[in-house]
């Protein structure tokens with residue numbers, strides 16, 4: 001666990017996708033009641049569960065898009081008191097999970113005093129819900145952008161260089177290909193830009209402390225222009 005700001009931590013774990021080491025990141029927010037909100041959980045190893053529980057009781061497990069839900073069940077088993085909230089579509093895909101609710105653009109009562117959210121439209125195969133942690137001005141997302149830089153594995157670096165997505169906060173061609181409704185996608189993006197975020201936490205690549213906002217806008221130029 002790495003502390004990013006007050007009441008904000010991340011935990012990283014290896015993840016291979018299409019033969020490339022992409023890594024995955026979980027974000028942990030401590031809410032005003034002292035309980036924890038876990039976004040995009042990584043594997044629930046006994047060590048990590050212990051480390052997380054030392055910070056507070058796990059109250060919420062968030063599966064923020066159709067791809068980031070694999071380890072929610074493990075965490076639910078380790079922390080049975082936690083409530084599971086999932087991106088739209090996962091409620092059908094993961095009927096094996098005990099789901100407390102489906103995420104929308106309205107924050108749940110349990111976290112709305114510190115976290116805002118938008119159900120990102122226009123990409124029905126992804127259905128990502130993005131979050132804004134107000135106390136730390138942090139945008140929290142998983143797959144809407146990557147930030148592969150010098151910490152990336154050699155092959156991953158090469159792939160992102162070829163795709164002109166190296167060392168910057170930017171989507172890949174995949175997001176572009178998965179966009180079905182540009183107007184809906186653009187409306188969500190513009191709403192997201194109303195949040196005064198500076199730091200960006202994403203699932204793959206490095207956390208962006210500065211300049212990520214401008215980089216993200218450039219990366220989505222095809223959508224916004």
Ligand SMILES: [Fe+2]
Nearest residue numbers: 067142143203
């Ligand atoms: Fe991902």
